[in-house]
Amino acid sequence: MAYYMNTNMISDSESDDDSSYVSYDDQMYEYTDAEGRPYLDTLIPVRLYRQPPPPEAPIEHISCTRLTMLTDLSTGEEIPYDILDKYDDYAIAQQVYTNIKEETIKAEKMAPFLEFQKKADAATAKMKHDAFMAKLPKFSTGYLKKLKDAEEKLKKPPQASIQFCPWKKGVTASNTDRNAWNGSRRNGGGKRKIATLQQMNSATAASERATAKRIRQKSNKVKNEEDQIKRLETIARISRQMVPVIQKVEEPQTEETDFQKFKREELEHAKCIQRDKLKTTESDLIHDKKIYQAKRNNEILNISDKIDKIDKIDKIDKWETVGEKKKKQLTDSIAQSMYVSYRSNRGSVFKNKTYVTTDQGGEKTRLCKSVTVPGGICRHNGRCKFAHTPNDLKVIPCSFGDRCRRVKEINGKWTNVDSQICPFGHTGESDDKMLLCERIGMVLTTPRKIVDTKPIVFNITIDQVGETIELIKRNRFVNVKLVFR
Numbered sequence: 001m002a003y004y005m006n007t008n009m010i011s012d013s014e015s016d017d018d019s020s021y022v023s024y025d026d027q028m029y030e031y032t033d034a035e036g037r038p039y040l041d042t043l044i045p046v047r048l049y050r051q052p053p054p055p056e057a058p059i060e061h062i063s064c065t066r067l068t069m070l071t072d073l074s075t076g077e078e079i080p081y082d083i084l085d086k087y088d089d090y091a092i093a094q095q096v097y098t099n100i101k102e103e104t105i106k107a108e109k110m111a112p113f114l115e116f117q118k119k120a121d122a123a124t125a126k127m128k129h130d131a132f133m134a135k136l137p138k139f140s141t142g143y144l145k146k147l148k149d150a151e152e153k154l155k156k157p158p159q160a161s162i163q164f165c166p167w168k169k170g171v172t173a174s175n176t177d178r179n180a181w182n183g184s185r186r187n188g189g190g191k192r193k194i195a196t197l198q199q200m201n202s203a204t205a206a207s208e209r210a211t212a213k214r215i216r217q218k219s220n221k222v223k224n225e226e227d228q229i230k231r232l233e234t235i236a237r238i239s240r241q242m243v244p245v246i247q248k249v250e251e252p253q254t255e256e257t258d259f260q261k262f263k264r265e266e267l268e269h270a271k272c273i274q275r276d277k278l279k280t281t282e283s284d285l286i287h288d289k290k291i292y293q294a295k296r297n298n299e300i301l302n303i304s305d306k307i308d309k310i311d312k313i314d315k316i317d318k319w320e321t322v323g324e325k326k327k328k329q330l331t332d333s334i335a336q337s338m339y340v341s342y343r344s345n346r347g348s349v350f351k352n353k354t355y356v357t358t359d360q361g362g363e364k365t366r367l368c369k370s371v372t373v374p375g376g377i378c379r380h381n382g383r384c385k386f387a388h389t390p391n392d393l394k395v396i397p398c399s400f401g402d403r404c405r406r407v408k409e410i411n412g413k414w415t416n417v418d419s420q421i422c423p424f425g426h427t428g429e430s431d432d433k434m435l436l437c438e439r440i441g442m443v444l445t446t447p448r449k450i451v452d453t454k455p456i457v458f459n460i461t462i463d464q465v466g467e468t469i470e471l472i473k474r475n476r477f478v479n480v481k482l483v484f485r
Contacts, residue, residue: 363394366423372441383478390433390442398424407439414439455481 079097087093139147256264368386370376378384387393398404406422407414413435414426421440429436456477460468462484472480 364392365394365396367393367437367440367442390437393433393437395425395430395433395436397430398422398426402427455479457481457483459483459485461485 079093083093083097083100087096364385364387366386368378368384368388370378371388378388402409404422404424404426406417406420407426408417409415412428414429416422416439423440425436429439456479458468458480460482465482468482
């Protein structure tokens with residue numbers, strides 16, 4: 001069953017209580033059932049809400065403790081309300097206020113001291129800064145002036161140069177006037193900031209440069225003369241100061257010891273022996289009639305010079321025999337290599353090679369490179385030391401034999417493994433030279449062009465033999481024939 005309540009609710013009695021805005025109605029309400037038949041129900045209290053009236057003035061609710069506190073403070077000093085609101089106990093609030101007041105008084109008393117301490121710290125920092133700046137290197141007057149000028153220049157607004165603003169001088173840019181600045185940069189205009197060629201090559205500019213050069217040379221000459229005078233004065237002053245320092249101290253005469261006496265006698269004895277030998281040689285030369293007079297005079301003069309040198313000897317140089325080193329140091333070989341060319345010692349590198357040398361008493365053990373190129377021509381002609389045909393070739397067996405890594409046997413024939421070719425013979429190639437020639441790459445279809453040159457004939461006399469030999473060596477002639485007249 002569904003119930004529907006009418007919305008026409010009228011309240012006959014309302015409560016006048018300001019604290020509560022709720023009222024109850026005793027009216028009988030009419031209800032209907034699902035079929036619309038009305039029936040009456042019991043009294044239902046209905047709560048109605050109404051808008052409260054606006055407050056006329058704020059009402060402050062004061063607690064009993066605060067009221068007591070305000071009453072006690074009526075005769076004494078007042079405590080701020082913000083402190084009283086935090087604490088309900090008057091004693092605690094009074095203690096807090098007293099502490100705040102004491103701290104305020106203490107801060108007021110310490111304010112002058114704090115200000116003085118602040119000024120003292122600032123003065124100390126300034127003194128430290130001044131001391132640090134005093135230790136730094138001082139700038140010269142000229143450098144400080146440059147810095148000041150640069151600073152003033154930065155303060156000034158930038159201005160265009162007058163040579164780039166010809167209209168300020170009443171000059172217009174044209175093709176005939178070279179002094180006017182051309183603003184176009186297509187052909188390089190505007191890049192130059194120097195005077196034009198006409199100004200630089202003028203007679204007035206040349207005379208001005210010559211005058212300035214003469215003045216500069218004259219001033220430099222005067223300055224150099226003054227510097228030279230100052231330099232000489234400085235040298236003279238230092239020389240006068242160094243006289244007592246350089247003055248020699250006379251050594252006191254001491255008696256000769258036994259050892260010094262022994263050394264002196266030994267030196268005199270050695271000099272006597274050498275002088276006797278030279279004098280004997282001199283006497284032999286004088287009485288030797290087989291020597292030419294000029295040569296004898298020169299020898300005698302040299303012997304006299306040697307005797308004078310012996311008299312000037314102050315001590316005897318003795319040589320002591322030192323044991324030979326068993327191990328050769330590395331520095332010896334390094335020092336030796338500095339004076340020996342690379343190619344002069346190159347043959348020692350190939351002494352311990354495993355392959356056999358190709359030098360077989362002048363026989364041709366290698367093929368010429370020209371035979372491995374189709375249509376190749378030997379540039380040595382008939383003087384070539386290599387073989388051009390299989391008959392001229394003498395096969396040298398490979399020292400590695402079948403273990404050679406450059407060849408490989410395939411179907412009974414030796415084939416090169418890679419681009420490196422072994423020029424020596426292997427099994428079967430010594431008997432059949434054609435196999436070796438084919439493996440090396442000799443072109444047998446193209447005939448070799450070998451040109452036999454005629455000998456160079458020299459028709460000379462016996463007196464011209466030396467000159468002819470020098471000519472042959474100089475030009476490196478090989479096939480030469482000498483005919484004597």
